[in-house]
Amino acid sequence: MSKPLIHKGRGSLSNAAGRFEKQSYHAEDDGWGGLDAELPPPATATIVDNSRSLITYNDSPDIPFDRSINPYRGCEHGCIYCFARPNHAYLGYSAGLDFETKILIKPDAAKLLRSELGRRNYRCAPLALGTNTDPYQPLERRQGIMRQILGVLAETRHPVSIVTKSALVERDLDILAPMAEQGLASVYLSITTLDRALARNLEPRAAAPQRRLETLARLRQAGVPAGVMVAPLIPVLTDPELEDIVSATHAAGALSAEYILLRLPLEVADLFEEWLQRHYPLKAEHVMNRMRDSHGGKAYNAAFHQRQRGSGTYTDLLGQRFRLICRKLGLNSGLPPLRTDLFRRPEAGGQMSFDFFD
Template sequence: MAYAGHRIDPERRRGRGATINPGGRFEAEQRVLEDDGWGTLGELPAFKTEVSIEKPRTIITRNDSPDISFDRSINPYRGCEHGCVYCFARPSHAYLGLSPGLDFESKLTAKPDAAILLEKELSAPSYQPRTIAIGTNTDAYQPIEKKLRIMRSILEVLAKFNHPVGIVTKSALVQRDIDILAPMAVKGLAKVAISLTTLDPKTARTMEPRAASPAKRLETIRALSEAGIPVTVLVAPIIPAINEHEIERILDAAKAAGAREAGYVLLRLPLEVKDLVQDWLLTHHPDKLRHVVSLIRSTRGGKDYDPAWGQRQVGSGPYAWMIGRRFEMAAERLGFNATRLRLRNDLFLKPEKEKAQLSLF
């Protein structure tokens, strides 16, 4: 069930979410740490954040998935220092030849030319505007954004073009960009979703160690709302027997802070995420491991994960149905989702290029 041979010493992974660092599924070899009798494992350095530069040719990613509300997105970074153990984006790190475990949260790539590429793509004669989603894979406001400011440069381009944007984050750093987002929101061009998994700081610290604390996220909802920026709260993911008892409390707190809409996602365990979450449970909640796994499988047709469209976000079966009804009843009681905000596409405007100076004549 768990990768005990891959488990990393707590001192080496202090401040990280994953407890293991298994090789990616495309690797020809798997390496397991083994003490050779000389005590050398104790001399290994702690995992430090490393950032590599990526130079993509395009920055807007397209999708045609029928169960998500957007068809295009931007990911300024690969990997995420927040270290959320449950992150469904972790398996993508295997494409880089890295581990979806601790490598995912410590070996990152950044795209510093994102704003330049975005301006070029938005300026194409054939481009048709629709809401760009940011933060749906890895968080654009993770800690390295404070220094690199790639997300801010992207927002500056979107504001210049009057292009709609929807942001998902669990970081308080989004408050830094209120000066851009608030004027966009007045035009109906911006909204922000804050992912609030738990109100318990102890649970948050082990499950999503470098994300903003629950109190900071509520503060962020309030700050954005008071600035006139529409805010959605996402109870995501709901983990059976770990945070499901908090559904109503999270919605109550978010509503009081100013959130207008609400959504939820049931825990997803694609590929390597299954082993990461199970080993995390074994480390932090050993008495609940079998119970949690059993409940998860009851919502996925007896499997650890069902990727079917229409099912992967909310699950199926009686237990998943109960969670969905609890969420809906609490959201309705609090007045969430009375109306759904649709961002505007009709204000899109390509800035005039400077007229080229005539030459020769």
């Protein structure tokens, strides 16, 4: 019998071919217990993304922004639940280990952004970063693409909202704090669980939960409006922690809280269920039954206004619990709106200041 391997430091247990591929590969035990061995983590490979544009626009009625930037495609954090995993299939890669180890980078991101913001027909509105893959994933320490993007946004006084589960955002407080003082920046820390052991399995290369709370506190101390995104809220595994997570972030200085129910589109459902059976076999069926209860008998419903919260008795109860704790702690008013009236178009052919990168 074949069974999934454990790759230290990685979330996925397998690397099934993408749904558009004609061939697939499967690991089989050769009789020497090879599948029981602990393997070194697969190395991360970076691939240059030659996209000719940077800003992605959407008209989705259930998200609060119409434009976003993703400096990276794929994410080293390795969160097994990441709803962005299926996007790797469009690139010819697997949504499994490939998503965590074959990362597309955009080294010309700042140049592209400057060009797009300089167009005559560009109209300023808050840009969202971290809505698909984390802009502060481990590769950012070496690549510095996110920092370059923030440099352009600061220079042009363009509003930005960031979602991350990385402490690396603290590196850019010298840019974010002055922007926040002008009403141009806000940050949400994504926290799934306060249980360190569970977090290590769920999101193996992300910052520890307590480290994220420290980051939240430091953002607030620097004057950056910050909140918590309890995302994803996983039935059975993490939903008992809902009130504790919100309370802990309130103590760290959070101004607002939001939550999103676990999303399992396309390949993510199989990857997540495989992970459940390996790490939490006694809870696996319970978790998946709750997910199906929340999506009309399916593991996922992609319909607008359903995909992030689900429906039914269980999700109604989650919503009530969340509203009650937020009302009790005063976290239900959202972060202050970002200003758009300060935007100044970059000069054509100009060279941005590099003071931000010293």
